[in-house]
Amino acid sequence: MATSSWETLKENAGMMDLASFYHGKNVLVTGAGGFIGSHLAETLVRAGANVTAMLKYGSSSHWGNLEHAETAVKQSLCVVAGNVEDTDFVMGAVQGKDVVFHLAALIAIPYSYVAPRSYVRTNVEGTLNVVEAARRLGTVRVVHTSTSEVYGTALREPIDEDHPLQGQSPYSASKIGADKIAESYYRSFSTPVVTLRPFNTFGPRQSARAFIPTIISQALTRDVIELGALDPMRDMTFVGDTVSGFLAAGAASGIEGQTINLGTGSTATIGDFANKILNLMNCDKPIVQDPKRIRPADSEVFKLVSDNQKAKALMAWSPETTVEDGLNQTIAFVEKHINLYRPAEYTV
16 A cells, blocks of 8 residues: 555654644645645645645636545645736735745646746746745745756756756746745745755656656556657655655744755666666566657756755755655556556647
8 A cells, every 4th residue: 555645754753743843733735736735735634734725726626636635634625726826816825824835836847848938927926926925924934846957957966955057948947036036035035935946756646747657657558658868867756755855844943045955866867767667567568769758958957866965954854765665656556547647648
């Protein structure tokens, strides 16, 4: 059976006080219907927090990945639907919250080539709305979500938080802008913002826009595995560990204004991950490159590997889940929910 973020939290003795910290707290999670956001919201509910889950409004009233949460968890959530680009809506959502976890964003890199202005509006202006609301309302802590993509291809390794920022895609450029907005609010107004930079996160509920569920869903349904570039290297963190990092960032004292990496400190190529997944699935299928899945040459980030020493020092955080265990949990989820994937199509 898959290990939930909450079970991981309970099993880690150092996290027991962290769970107690959130009990009774009023917490907002923007982007709560997303991959990481849904796991975070669910874990907070289990810790006894009063969780408001902000979702992007849609006429279907679908809760995104929160639909996979247990009924008791969903019944405990206060769900609000709107748009992070709407200043008034965000102000109302932030009102009365002790901690705000800001994860709402457009994240698909290929789509950022198609609609870059949308990324500026959601990622930059949306972040501005969140930190401005926190400033005006006196929110105790805002945890802003960055991404390792802001570093671009590693100029030195492992990548620490002082590594130069390189906008190698419109997506990464928009996240650099969002990070700088958050930084400016701490420096200008002492808004208590902490910026987390997760390296690549994987696990149950991740969409086909990521390469690991793409490999798994194709292995289950197709004769060949179609991927883009196989040589880029990624530092993959299981979602339960990423969630623990968010919880630590929301609770740790004296870290306002800091930018902190969340990663394992190890890396492997996409091709290596593909072969590992196929071995775990006892699947012998060829891997072929699909030209339409390959990024423009100067946009591809060829190597990401984190320096996670700052997270260890400031938040007592380090990843606990092995890649193999995380992949097995992800395989089990995709097998059970193969209807959520379209393996024959390239999802931008």
